[in-house]
Amino acid sequence: MSSLKYSVVIYPSAEQDLLEIKEYFENILKTSANNLFQKFYESIDILETNPFIYPLIKDTYLNQLGYRFKPIDNFLLFYIIDDTEVQIHRFFYGKRDYLLFL
Secondary structure: OOOOOOOEEOOHHHHHHHHHHHHHHHOOOOOOOOOHHHHHHHHHHHHHHHHHHHOOOOHHHHHHEEEEEEEEEEEEEEEEEEOOEEEEEEEEEOOOHHHHHH
């Protein structure tokens, strides 16, 4: 088993997605997003050690770019593996048409 640890970079677009999700939970749903964010951070821990366990996106173009996704509750985390770096690009609600945004 490899002891390689990948560095995780959260792109500004994903940071903006997380901010919007937090605001939606707090302002519209009137609840906390803490549980969702805890799962997000746990996912980062997994990606640091084993980013290949989640599938490539089936869309041909995004697949060729190396996009993978990990479901987290009703959301999808989109990332690319580049050498020893995991690049988190977006974090969307699962029913959103993510193909328009990636």
